[in-house]
Amino acid sequence: MSKEISRREFVKGLAVSAAGVTAIGLFGGCGNGAPTTAATPTAAAGLYTPGTYTATAKGMESDITVTMTFDASSITDITLDVSGETESIGAAAGDTLKKQLLAAQSSQIDGVSGASVTSAAVKQAAADCISQASGGKIVQNMATTPAPIAPEAAGNDWLGTAPEIAESDIKDTLETEVLIVGASNGGLAAGARAAQCGAAVLVIEKAISSMNEREALGAIGTRAAKAAGIETDKNLVVAELCRYASHRCNEKLIRLWADRSGEMLDWLEEIVTSRNDGVSLHIETDIGKGGHDNYYIPVTWHNFQDSDPSHDYTPATGAYSLRSLSAVISENGGEIRYSTPMVKLERETGGRVTGVIAKNENGEYIRINASKGVILCTGGYAGNQAMLKALNPVAYNCTVQTDSTPNCFGDGIKAGMWVGADKDPDATVMLFDRGTIQPDRLVDGDWKNSGYFHLGSQPWLKVNLNGERFCNESVPYDFILHAAYMEPHHLYNTVYDSNWVDQVKQFKQFACARIEPSPDGGKWILFNWDAEKGLLATLQQAGFIQQADTLEELAEKLNMPADTFVETVKRYNALCDKGVDEDFGKEAYRLLPLNTPPYFGCRQGANLLTTLDGLRINTNMQVLDTEGKVIDGLYAAGDCSGGFFAHNYPEYIAGVAVGRTLTEGYLAGEYVAKL
Numbered sequence: 001m002s003k004e005i006s007r008r009e010f011v012k013g014l015a016v017s018a019a020g021v022t023a024i025g026l027f028g029g030c031g032n033g034a035p036t037t038a039a040t041p042t043a044a045a046g047l048y049t050p051g052t053y054t055a056t057a058k059g060m061e062s063d064i065t066v067t068m069t070f071d072a073s074s075i076t077d078i079t080l081d082v083s084g085e086t087e088s089i090g091a092a093a094g095d096t097l098k099k100q101l102l103a104a105q106s107s108q109i110d111g112v113s114g115a116s117v118t119s120a121a122v123k124q125a126a127a128d129c130i131s132q133a134s135g136g137k138i139v140q141n142m143a144t145t146p147a148p149i150a151p152e153a154a155g156n157d158w159l160g161t162a163p164e165i166a167e168s169d170i171k172d173t174l175e176t177e178v179l180i181v182g183a184s185n186g187g188l189a190a191g192a193r194a195a196q197c198g199a200a201v202l203v204i205e206k207a208i209s210s211m212n213e214r215e216a217l218g219a220i221g222t223r224a225a226k227a228a229g230i231e232t233d234k235n236l237v238v239a240e241l242c243r244y245a246s247h248r249c250n251e252k253l254i255r256l257w258a259d260r261s262g263e264m265l266d267w268l269e270e271i272v273t274s275r276n277d278g279v280s281l282h283i284e285t286d287i288g289k290g291g292h293d294n295y296y297i298p299v300t301w302h303n304f305q306d307s308d309p310s311h312d313y314t315p316a317t318g319a320y321s322l323r324s325l326s327a328v329i330s331e332n333g334g335e336i337r338y339s340t341p342m343v344k345l346e347r348e349t350g351g352r353v354t355g356v357i358a359k360n361e362n363g364e365y366i367r368i369n370a371s372k373g374v375i376l377c378t379g380g381y382a383g384n385q386a387m388l389k390a391l392n393p394v395a396y397n398c399t400v401q402t403d404s405t406p407n408c409f410g411d412g413i414k415a416g417m418w419v420g421a422d423k424d425p426d427a428t429v430m431l432f433d434r435g436t437i438q439p440d441r442l443v444d445g446d447w448k449n450s451g452y453f454h455l456g457s458q459p460w461l462k463v464n465l466n467g468e469r470f471c472n473e474s475v476p477y478d479f480i481l482h483a484a485y486m487e488p489h490h491l492y493n494t495v496y497d498s499n500w501v502d503q504v505k506q507f508k509q510f511a512c513a514r515i516e517p518s519p520d521g522g523k524w525i526l527f528n529w530d531a532e533k534g535l536l537a538t539l540q541q542a543g544f545i546q547q548a549d550t551l552e553e554l555a556e557k558l559n560m561p562a563d564t565f566v567e568t569v570k571r572y573n574a575l576c577d578k579g580v581d582e583d584f585g586k587e588a589y590r591l592l593p594l595n596t597p598p599y600f601g602c603r604q605g606a607n608l609l610t611t612l613d614g615l616r617i618n619t620n621m622q623v624l625d626t627e628g629k630v631i632d633g634l635y636a637a638g639d640c641s642g643g644f645f646a647h648n649y650p651e652y653i654a655g656v657a658v659g660r661t662l663t664e665g666y667l668a669g670e671y672v673a674k675l
């Protein structure tokens with residue numbers, strides 16, 4: 001049975017499929033996103049509306065109640081009523097679950113093994129509280145957070161072969177013009193633009209909601225930048241990105257981002273600000289002035305901020321962009337179907353890609369035919385340990401923790417390759433210096449039982465596991481991880497003392513490493529001081545951060561030779577006194593001594609965010625085969641596409657990852673819709 005999805009059905013479907021998105025007026029054409037009917041304003045506030053929220057979910061033996069208290073940016077207290085659960089199992093897990101929720105500041109916690117039903121209910125109720133407190137801005141559900149695919153599961157055969165699916169197993173067939181796979185940054189930008197341009201659009205997403213809101217949006221030549229008198233030298237930025245990739249990239253794609261990202265962000269700005277009262281696009285221009293002085297690249301990054309006067313800083317507000325893009329899709333008759341994973345692409349032998357086989361929310365196979373094309377926006381493969389280990393053993397062997405998008409298992413890359421697409425030659429990864437494990441552990445592939453140490457990006461003294469300094473600590477996030485890879489076991493310790501607050505202020509770190517807003521009038525930070533202190537307390541309690549009154553005791557707790565470590569600190573402090581780093585050349589204002597007990601330290605490895613190597617595409621985002629020829633009907637954008645980065649992510653060019661994803665998605669949507 002073949003089913004044409006009419007525009008009316010698209011709109012109807014949205015009520016159930018685009019949870020949390022306010023359906024607002026229709027606007028048509030391939031315009032700039034301005035609504036033709038009045039938008040329903042969405043209240044703008046902080047991340048949370050402070051207060052106490054309660055939710056209930058069914059446990060093993062009883063209804064479990066979770067009560068959470070929030071301030072504007074964090075969960076401050078939790079009460080769990082698990083008293084009706086089996087005493088020795090579910091009820092006993094209560095304390096642990098509470099600690100996990102507070103530590104994670106999220107419902108996405110491990111839970112307690114042996115009490116899985118109780119854990120699932122607690123997570124569900126916690127997600128409900130978070131959703132209430134955030135006014136629906138944060139939608140979390142553990143059902144969407146599968147465990148990483150462990151290396152043992154697949155050995156080295158990360159690619160495998162396309163599954164064979166019998167015709168008799170295909171229960172339904174849908175017809176659309178533009179099919180987009182993945183409802184995140186790339187997919188929703190592509191969907192919104194294609195729908196605006198008049199195409200019938202269907203977006204399918206594996207998870208039950210869209211959830212990868214991003215904060216730092218990198219673009220050049222935006223209206224906001226022009227208004228602020230900022231002119232960016234495109235040639236310089238393009239050359240720097242190519243240099244960083246050792247030119248193992250497609251310069252034309254980078255140039256495309258440099259030329260068109262301003263237009264894309266102006267479009268997004270109108271879409272977001274017209275639908276969210278009090279929200280505006282803000283630019284951050286301080287990069288290089290306060291941090292990483294040796295790596296200054298003047299790209300302006302942007303984010304959406306609200307105007308709540310109670311904020312002396314702006315908490316995370318990236319949710320606005322995905323919600324608003326989803327609204328544009330629905331307003332223009334498109335549909336987003338969640339819980340609908342693509343299984344494989346369908347391609348006529350040697351010819352066109354005609355659509356996909358996916359699974360519907362009941363787990364049945366369905367065929368979706370796309371007359372204009374399929375745009376893959378399935379992200380990278382950071383959740384697929386087998387694929388990471390096979391393609392990038394260096395990254396795998398220094399990663400201790402992940403922040404990556406659940407469900408990003410490389411599905412789009414594999415599906416593309418199964419139908420003949422070419423892939424980047426180099427594995428490329430986004431690693432941050434924020435993973436921590438207990439000091440008696442080495443890299444072991446257990447990404448769940450590890451900590452997120454946000455202060456890891458501060459340029460304090462860092463020593464290898466033998467207690468020796470090994471690098472200028474004042475470098476972009478991942479450089480310290482690369483330097484540490486050359487040291488025993490690929491790990492290192494970050495150490496600091498009781499002056500840490502003053503020192504962090506003095507370091508003036510940049511982008512998402514900031515705790516204080518930038519000195520140049522920037523307003524955005526990832527954590528405020530209270531949130532940071534809460535995070536540290538939790539990490540200490542869980543045995544990640546060690547505290548000691550003497551350097552010798554700290555060395556012992558961190559499993560390092562005390563005599564070497566003490567010598568290292570003496571030398572470091574002497575350089576700090578001199579104000580000249582004769583050993584590694586760190587800037588004088590970042591040479592701050594370790595001399596005020598108690599001392600602190602933790603063992604660090606990489607925090608894996610995403611991967612950035614993918615299917616080869618041209619500047620229409622058409623996927624290419626191994627001969628460099630276009631595969632008709634197939635497109636890719638964002639992290640599942642390639643040609644933009646190679647080896648590592650240049651995080652000192654803040655926001656360029658999602659900036660290129662949104663730009664590629666926007667342009668792909670427009671190109672395919674206009675065919």
Ligand SMILES: Cc1cc2nc3c(=O)[nH]c(=O)nc-3n(C[C@H](O)[C@H](O)[C@H](O)COP(=O)(O)OP(=O)(O)OC[C@H]3O[C@@H](n4cnc5c(N)ncnc54)[C@H](O)[C@@H]3O)c2cc1C
Nearest residue numbers: 182184185186206216342378379407411638639655657658
């Ligand atoms: C914690 C974190 C913070 C970040 N912050 C920034 C930032 O501030 N600035 C910046 O520039 N970059 C940032 N990045 C990187 C940035 O998010 C990515 O480079 C970019 O967003 C990728 O977008 P995408 O749409 O390609 O993929 P993703 O956002 O990863 O989305 C892919 C989507 O595809 C879905 N999917 C996967 N497989 C299937 C399937 N088989 N069928 C259907 N759907 C599927 C997934 O569920 C997911 O929703 C951050 C990354 C992380 C992890």
